[in-house]
Amino acid sequence: MTELMSDYSGEWRFDPTHTRIGFSTRHAMVTKVRGAFNDFDGAINADAEHPDKSSVRLTIKVASIDTRNADRDQHLRTNDFFDAPNFPEITFISNRVDQVDQGHFIVNGDVTIRGVTKEIAVPMDFIGVERDPMGNLRAGFEGSRRIDRQDFGLKWNTALDSGGVLVSDKITLEFEVSAIKVEDSAGTPQG
Template identity: 55%
Template sequence: MNVTVDISELTGDYVLDPAHTRIGFVARHAMVTKVRGAFHQFEGTAHLDGATPANSTGQVVIKTQSIDTGVEQRDQHLRTNDFLDAPTFPDITFRSTRVEQKSDTEYLVTGDLTIKDTTKPVTIGFEYTGNTIDPYGNLRVGLEGSVTISRKEFGITWNAALEGGGVLVGDKIVLELDISAIKQG
């Protein structure tokens, strides 16, 4: 039986469940296709205020070394200074600065995204996908969100020209967040 609680009862502190959360990305490759990948090591916390969502906060730390596109040679290149420079900048961080409720299930979360040594404000559109009590008695909350960023704005400028025109790697990167968070205490 799937038991849910009213959204106003969700107030509390939460931790991302890495086994059931995906932090991924999509990048245009060679002007013709998309490459998808994910980060497998991250941690995140949130304080949700069900009655006053504007009082909610969240933060995530992603380990750049954990990038995975399914092609080890490409992943190794993405970890170099051409892209993420994982040895020098081991973390990508996001810290919320504002939460705005747009509807019963839609929220805009604005915060500071830091990639390499550049911090920029971004606004992520999230959809609240529900809550449930899992078989272990934990209250879980689901959120799905995405945002498109310019990698060049974060100092990731490496590229290669294509013979027929265009470039190997597109500038626009879609960050995708499928979150399962567990209420603490």
């Protein structure tokens, strides 16, 4: 077991073809709109023996927002929401990783949206590790966190006749991560 655990230590890169960095929110108070960012770069530096020394970083390209509606996506890129021309990236940099129990972590860090930085804590579940058919050591993680978009300057809205609003202030961030262990050309883990 110790040998396997040592295999977990080191750098893991997010696999963009098997990772979803998404969100959901209420629309018109009655349904959910889901979306994702298709262009991002992320890494985990894992310390299997001392998880509190692990770190996570994520950089998202705002222009890659995809809610399956081109008009809505374009509106989300404007100054009403993300203001992609002036704030092209969303970043998350961890400052602490707490292990709650076996396979359950809280990743604490600073998220920056529209130039506003706030500390958040994201509960993450470790799903497991497998070697894929291409020989990559692959780990899975899932988690979510609700934030208030107004805290980051995303204030646009429209009132509804019922007294509600078109877009909820509460946004659920959704992380489904497949990360590949960085290994040398001989296929042995680096770290």
